[in-house]
Amino acid sequence: xxxxxxxxxxxxxxxxxxxxxxxxxxxxxxxxxxxxxxxxxxxxxxxxxxxxxxxxxxxxxxxxxxxxxxxxxxxxxxxxxxxxxxxxxxxxxxxxxxxxxxxxxxxxxxxxxxxxxxxxxxxxxxxxxxxxxxxxxxxxxxxxxxxxxxxxxxxxxxxxxxxxxxxxxxxxxx
Numbered sequence: 001x002x003x004x005x006x007x008x009x010x011x012x013x014x015x016x017x018x019x020x021x022x023x024x025x026x027x028x029x030x031x032x033x034x035x036x037x038x039x040x041x042x043x044x045x046x047x048x049x050x051x052x053x054x055x056x057x058x059x060x061x062x063x064x065x066x067x068x069x070x071x072x073x074x075x076x077x078x079x080x081x082x083x084x085x086x087x088x089x090x091x092x093x094x095x096x097x098x099x100x101x102x103x104x105x106x107x108x109x110x111x112x113x114x115x116x117x118x119x120x121x122x123x124x125x126x127x128x129x130x131x132x133x134x135x136x137x138x139x140x141x142x143x144x145x146x147x148x149x150x151x152x153x154x155x156x157x158x159x160x161x162x163x164x165x166x167x168x169x170x171x172x173x174x
Contacts, residue, residue: 003163006170009152010128010145015050015168018144022125023054025142026095030123031057033093040110041065041083043099046156046164047127047144051097059095062087068106079109089119099156100128100147104136111138128152128169145169 026035034057039048041063052061065083094114101107107124114122125142132149147169153159154166163170 003170005173007150007173008168009147009150009171010155010169012167014145015155019047019050020054022142022144023051023056026051026125027055027057029141030093030095033120034058034060035093035095035123036087036089037061037095037097038085038089038114039063039097040099040106042164043156043158044097044127047099048097051125060087064110066106066110077105079106081113089114089117092119094119094122096122096124098124098126100130100152101126101138101140102130102133104134104138107138108136127155128157 037048037052037059039045039061042065048061052059062085063083064085065081066079067082068077068079096110096114098107111122123141124138126140127144129140129143129146130149131146150171151159152169152171153163154169156164157169158164159172
């Protein structure tokens with residue numbers, strides 16, 4: 001696969017060091033609560049996979065899928081639920097795992113959707129946070145990396161379903 005003109009934003013080595021640190025932070029905060037790890041598909045699956053392999057405490061995993069980008073490089077402003085959870089969450093501690101929080105629209109939508117189901121609490125983890133574009137300011141408990149306002153792919157993030165398998169994160173130069 002030929003890559004478009006790009007700049008490496010986060011190296012494979014940086015990711016490899018940060019994941020165990022994040023897992024430790026989660027264990028410290030939620031390790032005794034048997035959290036339900038809710039992975040937002042498709043983008044967060046690579047991150048979540050590496051993350052839970054570093055968990056040394058009881059947890060369960062479920063998946064939810066949304067779309068707000070389609071084939072574009074910016075959000076459409078409309079969030080669609082593509083796949084709902086399989087597990088009930090009433091009374092559960094939820095660790096909601098996102099790939100990137102950009103405007104915060106998708107996260108805002110998901111938190112409203114899940115809160116109606118009466119979980120004990122919802123804590124948010126994101127692999128990447130892009131504060132420069134934030135419109136919905138939802139608290140992020142765990143953040144992998146803060147990034148500049150650039151369109152990024154790799155390590156689960158895609159453009160038209162391409163580049164998810166890169167072991168690092170690149171900013172595509174337009």
